[in-house]
Amino acid sequence: MVCLGNICRSPLAEGILKSKVDTSKVFVDSAGTGHWHVGDQPDKRSIAVGKKYNIDITNQRGRQFSARDFGNFDLIYVMDNSNRENILALAENDAQKEKVRLILDEIFPGENVDVPDPYFGGDAGFENVFKMLDEACNQIVKQL
Ligand code: 4NP
Numbered sequence: 471m472v473c474l475g476n477i478c479r480s481p482l483a484e485g486i487l488k489s490k491v492d493t494s495k496v497f498v499d500s501a502g503t504g505h506w507h508v509g510d511q512p513d514k515r516s517i518a519v520g521k522k523y524n525i526d527i528t529n530q531r532g533r534q535f536s537a538r539d540f541g542n543f544d545l546i547y548v549m550d551n552s553n554r555e556n557i558l559a560l561a562e563n564d565a566q567k568e569k570v571r572l573i574l575d576e577i578f579p580g581e582n583v584d585v586p587d588p589y590f591g592g593d594a595g596f597e598n599v600f601k602m603l604d605e606a607c608n609q610i611v612k613q614l
Contacts (some may be wrong), residue, residue, distance in 0.1 A: 471573070472557060473549040476502030476532040478589050479599055480549060481512035485520050485527040485575065485602070487607045496614060500530070501539065505555040507532035513589070519596040524605075540566040547573040547610070550584035574602060576609035 480500035488498045502508075508526045509512035510532040511517070520527045537560045539546065546569045548554045554572060562605040585602055588595030 471498070471500040471547050471549075472503065472535055472553050473500075473585075474504050474587065475507045475509045475589065476500055476504075476534070477510055477513045478516050478587065478596070479531045479585050479603070482516050482520055482525075482600055483547065483549070483594075483603045483607070484530065485525040486603050487610060488603050488606040489525050489606055497543075499543070503553055505534045508534055508556045515588070515596045518593070519600045521602065534557050535560070536543055537562070540569065544569065545610075546570045547606075549573060550587070551582065554563055562598065573606045573610075576584060576606040577602070582585045 471480040471487065473480040478500065484498055484500035491498065499517060510526050512530055515568065517528055535557060542562060548557055551572070554570060557570055558567055559571070572584075574585060575581075585599055586595065588599050610613060
């Protein structure tokens with residue numbers, strides 16, 4: 471699960487997907503394309519909305535996406551088109567590029583919808599992000 475800062479959207483996506491899979495069989499992680507929040511705990515608003523739905527993301531710490539992740543993961547879900555561009559720029563071949571999916575394509579196929587970045591907004595944005603990611607993760611688990 472990849473976003474820009476790895477403190478708002480992708481930590482929620484990681485926590486939500488982990489809650490829906492057998493984590494002894496499916497390894498789920500998240501990262502940011504940016505470096506600003508490496509080592510940081512998720513944003514307190516993401517922690518709060520997760521807690522509201524019984525998903526604890528307090529143990530997560532920010533990390534930056536690395537080209538090595540293409541080797542370590544089968545599927546790479548990005549939150550928005552700019553994340554996708556940044557990740558695709560690091561891919562070395564078509565097989566790596568094919569691992570990259572826009573997460574809301576899972577519920578709005580072909581519509582190219584971004585998960586809005588809630589960082590500069592209010593709490594309602596985080597609730598909205600949670601609901602979108604929850605629905606998208608329901609689709610993802612059906613295909614695993
Ligand atoms: P995220 O949100 O990509 O969902 O984690 C952001 C968090 C921090 C920043 C940007 C987006 N920032 O510019 O620091």
